[in-house]
Amino acid sequence: VQLQASGGGLVQPGGSLRLSCTASGFTLDYYGIGRSRQAPGKEREGVSCSSSSDGSTYYADSVKGRFTISRDNAKNTVYLQMNSLKPEDTAIYYCALLPGPSCGAVVPGEDEYSFWGQGTQVTVSS
Numbered sequence: 001v002q003l004q005a006s007g008g009g010l011v012q013p014g015g016s017l018r019l020s021c022t023a024s025g026f027t028l029d030y031y032g033i034g035r036s037r038q039a040p041g042k043e044r045e046g047v048s049c050s051s052s053s054d055g056s057t058y059y060a061d062s063v064k065g066r067f068t069i070s071r072d073n074a075k076n077t078v079y080l081q082m083n084s085l086k087p088e089d090t091a092i093y094y095c096a097l098l099p100g101p102s103c104g105a106v107v108p109g110e111d112e113y114s115f116w117g118q119g120t121q122v123t124v125s126s
Contacts, residue, residue, distance in 0.1 A: 001023075001026055002023070002025055002117070003021055003096070003097060003115065003117025003118075004020075004117060005020070005021050005094065005117050005119060006120060007019040008120030008122045009122070011122070011124055012124070013085060013087060013125075014084060014085065016082060016083045016084075017085065017122060018080070018081050018082070019035070019080040019095075019120060019122070020078075021079075021080075021095030022075070022076060022077045023076045024076070027073075027076065028071065028073060028076050028077075028078065029052055029073050030052055031097050031099075031100070031101060032049060032050060032098035032101055032102055032108075033052075033071075033095060033097060033098065034046060034049040034098065034103065034108055034113060035047045035048045035049070035078075035093060035096075036096060036110065037089075037091035037092065037122075038091055038119070039088075042091075044110055046060060046108060047060050047063055047067065047080070047107065048060070048080060048107060049069070049098075049103035049107050050069045050078055051102045052102075053101035053102045054102075056102075057070075058103050059107065063089075066082065066085075067081065067083070068080070068081040068083075078095065085124045087125060089124050090123050090124050090125070091122060093119060093121075093122050094118070094119045096115065097116075098113060098114065
């Protein structure tokens with residue numbers, strides 16, 4: 001069982017990046033997937049979540065309107081499209097698996113996830 005994160009990098013303020021999270025060893029169709037981030041010296045913060053049960057998506061207020069989470073079940077991959085990036089978006093971004101198909105009504109807390117992938121670094125700087 002593995003969650004492979006990719007797509008991070010260095011981008012200027014106002015720019016865009018698309019992060020990918022590809023599952024292997026299991027099918028994403030049956031699970032909710034969340035994205036979290038951790039900036040230097042800060043606690044991990046939930047960013048977004050995608051439910052497989054009904055397609056619902058959830059976002060932290062800090063990224064609402066700028067980030068979009070989506071799934072491609074044929075590729076067993078979840079994407080996080082990040083637009084209008086700000087320096088405060090700089091962090092290591094993680095993907096994580098929920099034990100069931102639903103995120104609940106909000107972006108889940110860290111303790112709700114059953115499995116974490118490795119992170120990918122996103123740096124927003126001029």
